[in-house]
Amino acid sequence: MASTPPDRLCNDPRSKFYDESMLERGIGIRFNGAERHNVEEYCISEGWVRLPVGKALDRHGQPMTMKVKGQVEAWFLTPDAEAPQE
Template sequence: MTEATAAPALPDHLSSDPRSPHHNAAVFEHDIGIRFNGKERFDVQEYCISEGWVKVPSGKTVDRKGQPVMIKLKGTVEAFYR
């Protein structure tokens, strides 16, 4: 069984935060890559392919609960398995 057949289909909307309703633990068992506007990004925390946005941390800034402050960037989003 190859890794491509074992990997589940990538969802349209995915979050790396386990508290999010868009988190899918089965997908994170495999190595995922995100290409945003033609360049691969390694800091993406959440993405939506159909709406064309990604959420990335805003530097070292954290909110009062200690979670990183996210900014939404709009553009072309591609998700793939490495």
């Protein structure tokens, strides 16, 4: 496995940027200098995160999100050696 998170990752299984093996390790996100725990999707190279907007849901029952631009940093919460094994 890689020691750095991917450039873009989403926690929605319907997205082509979803990667369960990366999400199992846990991803930490720092956005504009503040650590965030509610990020739905991020892209480091383009500098944006997608955050839920309140408790509103779309017509499919998924949380409404808003794309916010800024500086994005990502890291793994679990080192590669401690990654869960199946």
